[in-house]
Every structure is written in C-alpha cells, then in structure tokens.
Amino acid sequence: MPKSPRDEIDAQILAELRHNARISLAQLGEKVLLSRNAVRQRIERLERDGYISGYTIKEAAGDGIATVNAVLLIHRHDRMRGSDVIAGLRAIPEIATCDVVSGELDLIVRVEAPDAARIQEIWRQVSEFPGVRDITTALSLSTVIDRQVLR
Structure with a gap:
C-alpha cells in the first residue's frame, strides 16, 4: 500500500470518513465538491488500494483506535498578513484545530494523523x-483529559 492517498481529495474523503463513517455519499460529495457517483468510485478505489480496510464503531471513550496526535506551535513572518498560512492549513484534512493566539506564538495547531510518518509529512508541508x-x-504521549463532544 502506498504511504499517502493519491491526491488531496482522497485525503479529504478519508478524513471525513474518519470523522463520520456513516456520512451519505451525497453529503460527502458536497464536502469534497464531487458528485455522489465520483465519491463512490473513489471510496471503492480506496478500499481496493488498502486505504480503507474495514469499518468500525467509534465509542465515546476508550475506542482503541490508534492515532498520533501532535501540536504544532507556529511562528509566522508577518502576523497581520499571514492569512496564506491559515489557508494552507485549512487544506490539510488532519488539522483538527487551529487557534490564533496572543503572545510570542502566532498559531497553535492540533493534528490528528494515523501515524508519526504522516505527522512528519504535515510538518514538512507546513514548514514550506x-x-x-x-x-x-x-x-x-497520552490523553488524560478529553472533553470533546462526539459530533
């Protein structure tokens, strides 16, 4: 199996399915700007290529699904005209949150990825x-408090 999906649309589809595996093909198509049929074909290809090897239930606590979480603390060259950085971050489906903060830092970004290699790819992409x-x-290393509500 290749290390990353073929394109950004495949990555977006995978991220949306991780978030809600029961999303309808029509809703998923709206999110990734493709027809329902095109989304279905991509999902079938992702299944054939091994990116999707099964479907599971995500329980409210202790779901056992292995993910790697990281926080990126980002300094921009220009705080006032740095919207291009935020636009770039929006295009990465594994970016769970991005906060503009006061103080020395500019952005705090939380990343949820399937493995450390993907975190490294995202770091490289953002650094460029x-x-x-x-x-x-x-x-x-571990999450000891998680008050996020399942959507």
Whole structure:
C-alpha cells in the first residue's frame, strides 16, 4: 500500500470518513465538491488500494483506535498578513484545530494523523509555506483529559 492517498481529495474523503463513517455519499460529495457517483468510485478505489480496510464503531471513550496526535506551535513572518498560512492549513484534512493566539506564538495547531510518518509529512508541508518562520512540534504521549463532544 502506498504511504499517502493519491491526491488531496482522497485525503479529504478519508478524513471525513474518519470523522463520520456513516456520512451519505451525497453529503460527502458536497464536502469534497464531487458528485455522489465520483465519491463512490473513489471510496471503492480506496478500499481496493488498502486505504480503507474495514469499518468500525467509534465509542465515546476508550475506542482503541490508534492515532498520533501532535501540536504544532507556529511562528509566522508577518502576523497581520499571514492569512496564506491559515489557508494552507485549512487544506490539510488532519488539522483538527487551529487557534490564533496572543503572545510570542502566532498559531497553535492540533493534528490528528494515523501515524508519526504522516505527522512528519504535515510538518514538512507546513514548514514550506512561504509565511512560516518557525515550527515547534510536540507529539502527544497520552490523553488524560478529553472533553470533546462526539459530533
């Protein structure tokens, strides 16, 4: 199996399915700007290529699904005109949250990825954005409090 999906649309489809595996093909098509039939064909290809090897239930606590979480602390060259960095982050489906913060930092980004290799790919991609000056990355070792509501 290849290390990453063929294109950004495949990555978006996978991210949406991770979030809600029961999403309808029509709703998924609206999110990725494709027809229902095109989404169905892509999902079938992702299944054939091994990106989707099964479907599961995500329980509210202790679901056992292995993911790697990281926080990227990003400094931009220009805080006031750094919207290009945020636009680039929006295009990465594994970006769970992005906060603009006060103080020395500019952005705090939480990443949820299937493995550390994907975190590294995202770090490399973000570090190449023209407006990024520096990134500090912290990998989560364990989550001891999680108050996020399942959507």
